[in-house]
Amino acid sequence: MSPRFIRSNTPLLITPHYTSIDIDRICETVSHKLLTARPAIAVTHVVETALENDELASVLDQDAGEWPIDEAKELAYLGLSCAELRRKDRPDLKNKVLPVLERLKVVADAAQRSTSMTRPTPPNHFICPIRKDVMVDPCVAADGYTYDRRAIEQWLEESDSSPMTNLPLTSRSLTPNYTLLSAIMEWKSTT
Known part of the structure; x- marks a missing residue:
């Protein structure tokens, strides 16, 4: 396989200068992989279908623990909005995406603190x-x-x-x- 083919087909892996489209794709893929722990291929379709059928809980990564469903839906919808084909339909990263992610981080940190206060299950x-x-x-x-x-x-x-x-x-x-x-x-x- 030629280096040119690899470079042209994997801009997210090689190019240190990301475009806004690249960052949107990263946001979409990361949010959906985080929720489901499934391979990146077709994960957006899986999440979208689950949301349409109100079955998001069935595709969430159970190994990650119990997901707060409202926050999981918010992250899933955020990922889908980052996947929009037209740039004008995608959310502004600084003003829309980042505030949501920061708020979700606060929720996740609080959940982690509350679970760390309970005694872990013994072996x-x-x-x-x-x-x-x-x-x-x-x-x-x-x-x-x-x-x-x-x-x-x-x-x-x-x-x-x-x-x-x-x-x-x-x-x-x-x-x-x-x-x-x-x-x-x-x-x-x-x-």
């Missing part, structure tokens, strides 16, 4: 399979699984089988899991 291996809570004194039973000491001791008062496999336990001895205890203590100190 699954910190959870006792019996109590369904973070272990205080993790220990390994004869079945190879780790349980909170109190929970497994209470279990063993009632049963001789594994809480996980329901097979008979070959021994009632419990071995402290200091590595896991250390990881739990570190997690608790950082949250």
Whole structure:
């Protein structure tokens, strides 16, 4: 492939001097990729169709968390307006686009602060399979699984089988899991 072909077909990647059309395309693509996490190809059509059918929530990136639907719609419409073919139909970047993006950033920052105040979900291996809570004194039973000491001791008062496999336990001895205890203590100190 010739460098001339690449240069003429990828102005956004190579040219350091962007035109207003280039910036509009960037705004359109970024806003829609941000919302959906889908490839740039046809993302505008996907977003436009979802808005027309009032199904924007179905195309939003679920890995990004819960989207505030009003702000997501506003960003989607902003991206669509930047995609207009005629320059006169596209919004002014300084007076229309930038203020909306700044306001959406304030909303996003507030949402991030509120979620960071809540305690994060502990890793699954910190959870006792019996109590369904973070272990205080993790220990390994004869079945190879780790349980909170109190929970497994209470279990063993009632049963001789594994809480996980329901097979008979070959021994009632419990071995402290200091590595896991250390990881739990570190997690608790950082949250």
